[in-house]
Amino acid sequence: MTDPSDSLSLAEHGAAPRDLPPPAPLRLNARTALFLDFDGTLVEIADHPDAVFVPDTLGETIHALARALEGRLALVSGRAIDALEAMLGPLEVAIAGSHGGEFRPAGAREAEALAEPLPAHVLERLSSFARANGDMLVEPKPHSVAVHYRRHPGALTGLLACAEEIARSEGIAMKHGKQVVELVMPGSDKGSAVRAFMQRPEFQGTSPFFVGDDVTDEDAFEAVGSLEGAGVLVGPLRATAAHWRLPDVDAVHAWLDAALNPSAASKGI
Known part of the structure; x- marks a missing residue:
């Protein structure tokens, strides 16, 4: 596994960080927990937050992954939970919104606050x-x-x-x-959200993956790295605590689809 500190130390000394390898095929087994960012990871970033294109099948893909992982999946986004559901429809999966300030386990309808409201x-x-x-x-x-x-x-x-x-x-x-x-607000960061989910019974004993694109995802990359997991950076290479990299949103969807349909992926379909 690539040591993320190599990339960070190189960047701090003015050298370009070395590229990161692509992740291995995702295995939807009892040892896997999956955390997914939204903008820049599952959908392309748009000029206006309301202008993003959300594939019609995205909500079902998220729920299918959650079912395959028996609930060990969470969306962790900078968007508010209400904004995510306005785009994806009602979600039964675990969600952390507002960079982790809003925390909602799978099946719950009310979010728990991990941070104080913004004054x-x-x-x-x-x-x-x-x-x-x-x-x-x-x-x-x-x-x-x-x-x-x-x-x-x-x-x-x-x-x-x-x-x-x-x-x-x-x-x-x-x-x-x-x-x-x-x-x-303090406590509103994606790393805190990941750690809170990992303390829940359904996530315990697993190796977590976090997939994200922005510097706001670094707290989560560091969190999964400390929990015997790995971060997957989406997009151009930069200094990061992630272990692996996928080039773009399309590659993220291909990686997830291959996990849901391993027989089709093995045949190159």
Whole structure:
């Protein structure tokens, strides 16, 4: 298995990290737990969060994987749970939304909060900056707030400075993802969500995989690595704690489909 610290140490010394191998075929057995990011992993990132294309079959694929794993699957997304279900329909699988701030085991209808709600004045401070600098898209969530700057790249320096100052003064975290800057409450991170799921009976004794694309997934990559599992980075190579890499969303779907249909995959269908 590739040591993720090799990639990180090379990047810190100015050298390009070496490429990561593709993951082995996914085995849906009693030793496997699977955690999946959403944007950039199961669907392509779009200019607007509401503009992503969601395949009609995606919801059923997620449920099929959960059934095959006897519940040892969870979606772990930066989106709120309500936003995920608006795109995928009602979900019976385990979900962590808002970067882990919302935690909902499989079959439950109410989410447990792993973080405090975002204070209203934090939302207003960041929203005021966004309005004054091109009216950037602001995405409020229960435990965080995201500002998407894809259409306003020139505002990034000021946005980062504003978000960093708010984060320092409020004692909260700032995350800089793909064309988005987000302020999140303590405890609202994907690594904490993975660890919380792994303490549940259905996940115990398994080797967890986390599949994600963004720097906001690094907490989860580190978590699964410490739990005798592995992270799968989706997209271009970068410094990461992941062990393996898939080039794009299509490759993720092919990897998952092959696990659900191993006989077809072995015949090259």
